[in-house]
Amino acid sequence: MKKFFKYNIMYIIFISIVILLLKEFGVLNNVIEYMLFESKGIYFKDLLSIGITILAIVIGAIITAATVLMSMCNARLMKLINKYGKSKYIVKIVKESIITGIIAVCLYAIIYSNLDFSILWLRLIILYCANLSLIIFSIKSKLLIELVIKLLSDSFTENESLVVESKFVNPKLKEKYSDKK
Numbered sequence: 001m002k003k004f005f006k007y008n009i010m011y012i013i014f015i016s017i018v019i020l021l022l023k024e025f026g027v028l029n030n031v032i033e034y035m036l037f038e039s040k041g042i043y044f045k046d047l048l049s050i051g052i053t054i055l056a057i058v059i060g061a062i063i064t065a066a067t068v069l070m071s072m073c074n075a076r077l078m079k080l081i082n083k084y085g086k087s088k089y090i091v092k093i094v095k096e097s098i099i100t101g102i103i104a105v106c107l108y109a110i111i112y113s114n115l116d117f118s119i120l121w122l123r124l125i126i127l128y129c130a131n132l133s134l135i136i137f138s139i140k141s142k143l144l145i146e147l148v149i150k151l152l153s154d155s156f157t158e159n160e161s162l163v164v165e166s167k168f169v170n171p172k173l174k175e176k177y178s179d180k181k
Contacts (some may be wrong), residue, residue: 006069007139011132035127036118048112052105055134059101065148066094080151091149097140104133 022028028057034041069090078117107130149166 007135008132021157032120035123036120043112045112052108052112055101055105059098059105062097062101062144065144069148077155079150080154084150086147087094092141093140097137097144100133100137100140104130104137107133
């Protein structure tokens with residue numbers, strides 16, 4: 001929870017600096033027209049559609065990476081995950097990453113479809129929440145991608161302590177026990 005407040009405060013400070021700079025350079029009214037889809041030439045709606053598409057592709061990649069990671073969870077991989085101390089957090093990271101990404105896409109879609117009725121303050125609040133979700137998504141996705149990269153690099157190295165020893169099963173004993181069932 002402390003990290004969330006830290007990100008939130010940093011984000012508020014960043015937005016405040018951007019607004020002050022836009023006021024100082026006298027382009028704040030142009031930015032407001034742009035955000036309300038009233039600009040001529042370049043439209044905010046075009047930027048939103050491109051952003052939503054790219055974000056959906058990235059969310060799909062994260063879901064794929066998480067699915068691959070979860071499907072490969074054998075004893076050797078679990079030892080590697082425990083080596084990095086992420087075994088308790090991996091499911092939480094995956095869930096938070098996917099949920100915040102989907103929330104960001106949904107909030108951008110609300111603006112794109114004009115469901116906020118072009119009310120400036122409502123649009124700014126939705127943009128604030130969507131961008132905060134996008135920041136959290138980026139951070140959580142980065143953690144997941146770093147873990148997958150570490151696991152892949154370690155799985156190709158020859159570390160004997162991580163190799164799972166196979167057990168020899170005598171075929172005659174196996175047949176003997178399978179007949180009794």
